[in-house]
Amino acid sequence: MDGGDDVDDPLSRAAAEAADAADPLAGFRERFVADAAGVLYLDGNSLGRLPVATRARLAAAADEWGDRLVGGWPEWIDAPERTGDALAPLIGAEPGEVLVCDSTTVNLFKLVGAVAGGGALVTDRGNFPTDRHVLEGIAAQRGVALRQFDGEPDAATLPCGPGDVVVLSHVDYRSGTVADLPALQAAATERGATLIWDLSHSAGAVPVDLRGASAELAVGCTYKYLNAGPGAPGYLYVASELQGALRSPIQGWFGQSDQFAMERDYDPVPGIARFLAGTPPILQLAAVEEGAKLTAEAGLAAIREKSVALTELIVALHDEWLEPLGFELGSPRDPAVRGSHVSVDHPRAWTFTRALIEAGVTPDFRGPDSIRLGVAPLYTSFAEVFDALEALRAIAARDDLPDAPPARVT
Numbered sequence: 001m002d003g004g005d006d007v008d009d010p011l012s013r014a015a016a017e018a019a020d021a022a023d024p025l026a027g028f029r030e031r032f033v034a035d036a037a038g039v040l041y042l043d044g045n046s047l048g049r050l051p052v053a054t055r056a057r058l059a060a061a062a063d064e065w066g067d068r069l070v071g072g073w074p075e076w077i078d079a080p081e082r083t084g085d086a087l088a089p090l091i092g093a094e095p096g097e098v099l100v101c102d103s104t105t106v107n108l109f110k111l112v113g114a115v116a117g118g119g120a121l122v123t124d125r126g127n128f129p130t131d132r133h134v135l136e137g138i139a140a141q142r143g144v145a146l147r148q149f150d151g152e153p154d155a156a157t158l159p160c161g162p163g164d165v166v167v168l169s170h171v172d173y174r175s176g177t178v179a180d181l182p183a184l185q186a187a188a189t190e191r192g193a194t195l196i197w198d199l200s201h202s203a204g205a206v207p208v209d210l211r212g213a214s215a216e217l218a219v220g221c222t223y224k225y226l227n228a229g230p231g232a233p234g235y236l237y238v239a240s241e242l243q244g245a246l247r248s249p250i251q252g253w254f255g256q257s258d259q260f261a262m263e264r265d266y267d268p269v270p271g272i273a274r275f276l277a278g279t280p281p282i283l284q285l286a287a288v289e290e291g292a293k294l295t296a297e298a299g300l301a302a303i304r305e306k307s308v309a310l311t312e313l314i315v316a317l318h319d320e321w322l323e324p325l326g327f328e329l330g331s332p333r334d335p336a337v338r339g340s341h342v343s344v345d346h347p348r349a350w351t352f353t354r355a356l357i358e359a360g361v362t363p364d365f366r367g368p369d370s371i372r373l374g375v376a377p378l379y380t381s382f383a384e385v386f387d388a389l390e391a392l393r394a395i396a397a398r399d400d401l402p403d404a405p406p407a408r409v410t
């Protein structure tokens with residue numbers, strides 16, 4: 001039976017409702033702005049929802065600008081470090097090791113540029129495009145080799161040696177596979193390479209322990225599971241031991257010691273702030289801080305537990321409803337190595353995505369054939385997942401659905 005009210009059937013709506021009733025994080029759902037149309041939102045892995053507290057905080061930050069004008073700067077100026085300290089515990093870093101600034105792309109450029117020497121730049125061919133593009137650019141500028149390997153990163157076969165710089169995503173943006181961060185870090189270090197992690201699809205959803213794994217460098221974004229809003233600044237992590245030895249390739253005045261002395265040659269500040277470039281976005285930093293606070297309040301252990309339960313439900317509904325309609329699971333079956341989204345693949349994925357959006361369900365599409373269903377445990381409910389999958393099943397079962405036009409923006 002499916003779609004029914006038998007609570008003993010784990011694939012019934014009644015069971016989903018019971019899971020919601022027992023969910024210790026259920027109360028967090030109302031801490032987010034609910035959209036009037038009641039969209040079923042499974043795209044928090046692209047852009048998280050707006051926390052209610054953030055809306056108020058942004059209004060207050062705008063008022064502060066209006067009231068204080070340039071007099072506000074003495075309090076605003078430390079926001080990238082302060083916000084980094086708020087984010088640090090969510091990725092296993094210490095205070096003073098995380099800076100919130102610029103985009104993930106720019107932060108990756110800064111870290112690769114700070115550590116690259118004559119060795120090769122290494123990444124997997126399946127890594128997120130911006131990561132590969134940054135490496136392509138730096139390799140061309142410096143005349144060093146770019147080595148892109150096929151398949152998922154594996155500690156036993158990681159193709160790097162002394163002086164190489166490796167960039168890996170902790171959670172794969174397409175499949176949601178979680179890389180073995182401690183093992184890969186150990187392998188890179190043992191081979192004399194420097195490894196930079198991209199945590200964009202982890203932070204706020206999948207626990208990360210950078211210091212526990214002796215990780216040296218990382219970047220990530222805040223607008224996904226940290227709910228900091230469109231275009232919110234990303235972050236970078238530099239282990240404290242390394243900071244003094246590294247220089248950002250973007251030497252800006254916000255990383256300069258005695259910044260307002262104006263006349264002096266570049267001499268970067270001692271700590272993490274040396275990776276600042278230009279004026280920080282004070283309003284959106286306030287949103288990052290609120291997002292980090294909300295995540296910390298819920299706790300990553302509880303978030304991860306619910307994320308696993310939600311993705312298990314998606315996998316079970318895929319097997320029961322979607323596989324018979326020609327879908328394939330594009331994510332790991334083992335929840336231990338699955339992040340907070342599940343990809344379900346079908347040759348008509350784009351057409352189904354358009355139809356889902358029309359039906360009031362927001363998934364995410366990644367070409368050529370993947371529908372990503374992201375769950376954000378602070379606001380995604382079990383009933384929401386159930387209803388979204390039921391809508392997808394109904395759409396995929398139609399034999400009269402015309403192909404959607406190819407143009408798309410996602």
Ligand SMILES: Cc1ncc(COP(=O)(O)O)c(C=O)c1O
Nearest residue numbers: 103104105128130173198200221
């Ligand atoms: C893994 C990963 N890295 C980097 C980015 C891009 O970051 P930004 O556009 O903020 O530079 C994304 C965006 O979705 C991503 O998923």
